[in-house]
Amino acid sequence: MEGDRMAAACHERGLTPVVTLNHFTVPAWFARDGAWNQPEAPELFERYCRRVVSHFAGEVTWWVTLNEPNVGALLAATGLLAYGGPAEAAQQDPADAFARRVGGEPGTATLALPVTTPEGVANLCEAHRRARTAIKELQPKARVGWSLTLQDVQAGEGGEQKAAEMLRHIVEPFLELSKDDDFVGVQTYTRMVFGPDGPLKAARTERTFQTGWEYYPQALGNAVRLAAGFTGVPVLVTENGIATADDDLRIAHIRQALAGLPEAIADGAGVLGYLHWTLLDNWEWHAGYAMTFGLVAVDRQTFDRAPKPSLRYLGRVAATNGACLDTGRS
Known part of the structure; x- marks a missing residue:
């Protein structure tokens, strides 16, 4: 098989x-x-x-x-x-x-x-x-x-109650069940900021994901803290990445997102590992092959695979145990 x-x-x-x-x-x-x-x-x-x-x-x-x-x-x-x-x-x-x-x-x-x-x-x-x-x-x-979808829930002005409701109904019941697991999988891409009437729409910039999500790599560290603090079990980052055609931006996102993990560990979170989404440019439910999350490009006609610089960068991060994050070099 x-x-x-x-x-x-x-x-x-x-x-x-x-x-x-x-x-x-x-x-x-x-x-x-x-x-x-x-x-x-x-x-x-x-x-x-x-x-x-x-x-x-x-x-x-x-x-x-x-x-x-x-x-x-x-x-x-x-x-x-x-x-x-x-x-x-x-x-x-x-x-x-x-x-x-x-x-x-x-x-x-x-x-x-x-x-x-x-x-x-x-x-x-x-x-x-x-x-x-x-x-x-x-x-x-x-x-x-x-693995749970845990975007970084934040409260904007007047949004404290809505943000708390989101955590109470959408996140905490599932984290509660994770307390009996060996780990909780955290899948984080962006933040959700709530106002008094619900989630606020982020302004689009040149860094906005192809999905329309806000570029906010700090979300990873915050979500890991939340999951570890609530459950008391170790965290495995099972998804994190960015949908973009700009691979330099992907490298920047990886670097900034991973920088939040040592900070979360210093705050007491147990982090078992990091799995990037995704190795190959993939098919997304809502957009087919239009979104490019991958570290490797795929020609859909020939199926040829072309590694992107971000693949080498993430490999370098692993080989140096994160030391290259401090220098920013790939």
Whole structure:
């Protein structure tokens, strides 16, 4: 299997593979039966996890059960249904819109993510608990957690209550569940500043992400502090990066974001590692291949791969254990 080859290739190169068991996509039959809203979802996910973990037979010992289980709650609370995009009209059922997009009849397919229903969120949480228990039974020494979207929540003038509500409803319940994990995965790209009526829109600059997000690399250190302080468990940065065609800007972002980690560690946060999003320019749910997050460019016609200077820079950071961050040299 391709997964076996990838895990073996990581070990051959001195890399530790970290595997996410579910990153949004689900089988068509699972979606048709209600996706995460169906009562059987946690049991089905546990069964799947047992098969995958058993298959790798110790070649993988770091497991992320679910990717961003709180993203649906975040998007619903902020009035967004897609990254940086407008919400569906209030009268439009997202499940019906999903069914039309995939060519199915309304009612026969359920939007897998974002999960916004209370039942779906509860099932995601139970699926994580069951997966964690199953993985530990199969691999007692495995490291298990899940990855949360934790943008840096800040209060602007008069926005203290809104910011607190965001943390209380969208972040803290998921961090609470992480207290029993080996680590909490933190996925941070920008900040969210709240005014008295909700999130404030940042002005666009030449550094604004292709996604429309504000350039704010300091968000990483702040999110790590939040996660570590709330849970008391170590943090693994499972996503951080920038969507830009300017690779010099990507290098600057990496340097400034990583500079916040020693500061967070000095404040008491345990940081296990940093995983950049992403190695290859990838397909994004809301924009296809238009957003370029990668350290390596990919020609979609020939599939040729072209490493960017940012790849070498991040490698240099790893090789020097961060010492080159102080000089800014690549």
